[in-house]
Amino acid sequence: MGSYSRRIIAAAALAVLTLPAAACTSDKPAPAASAAPAGSAGSDEKATGAQSKFFTQADYDAQMAMRRAQPTGSPDKPWEQSIDAQLVDTAAYQKPGPYHLCFSNAAVNNPWRQVGWKTMQAEVGLHKEIVRFTALDAEGKDDKQISDIAELQGKGCDVLIVSPNTTATLTPAVSGACPKVPVIVFDRGVQTDCPVTFIKPIGGYAFGAEAAEFLIDKVPSGGKILALRILPGVDVLETRWSAAKVAFDNSDREIVGVEFTDGDAAKTKSIVSDYIQRYGRIDGVWMDAGATAVAAVEAFEDAGQPVPPINGEDQQDFLQKWHDAKLTAIAPTYPTYQWRTPVIAALKILKGEQVPKVWNLPQPTITHANLATYLKPGMPPLHYALCGCEDLPGYPEKWGGTP
């Protein structure tokens, strides 16, 4: 009997431990107030919470302008196009071939980077003047990338390409390499302008705003929108959400929730199912990345409800679902074809041709009108349609597809 009652006490203690832990942290996110951007409606009762500390009004404005700008260059090769280019002279770096290119890669740990990395290798294969291509994979670790960059400086590289793992931590490493070798940075940035060129698509604000504006257009006034994010605190994802927040705050659509999915399909599906149950119906779903968009769609299908307007990304599984289920959808992109550009830029620099200081690549959006162009049956479910790899040797097999 003694041990029995003690067990009850132990269990009660555990319950006491866990329940208030849930209760005391249950404060709703602080309403947007001082941190709200100038453009917001000024209402302080928004369910979208406070504006992200990653939000920068000037960057936001610049990206909103670039969305409407006309890129220069051939539209058939968007990876060579640029927006608002401020060209810099590279005569100082001119040298005769053959060339040795080096690449410090942050990681190949997700499908987006996998597709990009294959595309980059294929691009290198196109150029006979590149006789050596040395790439080191930092496996998602800042410290490894710092030592990789140092190691590559001793390898006689003609150009060093860096895809930084994190912005702040890699800045000193890149600054240190700049005086020794021409440096090209792409994807994520660094906090120094010493690289010859920084290559990136328009950016996260454009992504988030594109999806949010589509939903505001398709979801009727007062409709309930669920926002799904992967995780907090990552700049490229924070910008996507903060631009969407600006758009939603300026509309009268109701944001019923902003949830984190960890990029996990099962969790996404569970969260969406919970919201369908709680609110009866959801009129729109905004997502900061497309990897789990199909799971969100399935939650509606399994609940026997029509799938509301939703955004995904350019992954094949979502495009296929969009086509098959005739969804009302949109797919902003963060194109993987940007992995081709650093190689092209490297050759331009070594030939003394001008390159943009900040090489803003166009960031196309897949809509109902051009879905058929991007849907590529036979490609794996996690392939990214905007790889710009269709004309490269070895396509589609090298990217896991079947001809």
Add this chain to the structure above:
Amino acid sequence: MRRALPIFVVLAGLLVAIAIANPYFLEPPAFLAFVKRAAPLVILAAGQYFVIVSGEFDLSVGSLVTAEVVIAARLIDGSAAATWPVLGLLIVVGALIGLVNGIVTTLLRVPSFITTLGTLLILSGAVFLWTGGAPRGALSPQFRELGRGSLGPVPWSVLILVAVAAAAIYAMRAGFGHTLVATGDNDRAAALSGVRVARVRTAAFMISGLSAAVAAILLGGFAGVSAQVGQGLEFQAITAVVLGGVALGGGRGSVVAAMAGAFTLEALFTLLNLYGISGALEPAVQGVIIIAAVALGAVNLPRSRAAAAP
């Protein structure tokens, strides 16, 4: 049943708390959806229970689940005809991995913590190498049905869960269960009284591997192919078992309580989500539970012995 009571009190408390936050929760469709969502973890916890009560650990189940889902997608590749043979293969692979874990632990005498940690790393490395980080192929609608569909109002996963639970309870009531607990309590004494310790423990690992295979079938069915599907499941399963009052080190605790522990953990996650607490907190909560539960057990043990003495 008495031993399992405390965890049911906690579970009931959590369910009430959820129902207060979301009154729909207790309606049959919503509650069945909760059970359906919890089913894979409950099945994994049942499998993990057999290993833990025999005095060992199985850290490999999470990456085994991932490997199974990725293998299934690659082999089925959307074809209905391949579904049943591949389902059979998954079960065999699950049991086989368990067999390897068991043999390495018992015959080669590698501590199970190390054996299964090694299996975890080998499987996750192999999956990464094979898929290059992006799984290929697709699961057929027939395969998905088990984790996604339902028989009338009752989801298939709930029915599978009931079958697994019945089998687990039966196994623990049979002679096998008694020898398993005896082995976990004191393997030397068990061996001296005629228990084939190595064989019993290997069987426990195989049961855990099988439970990972079933969980993989349900999880893959529920949400489709993903290279992250099994991430962290081994710790969730161990947390669930510990939460159910099963002693780490073996010899004490019931399989019903372990499964209730899994429901409790899932209910706790649901509650945290209802209150809008970030998923990032889930591992922290699990950590607190593991430490608190083991600490409470350690504090409890000497006292109850002292109380039993006079």
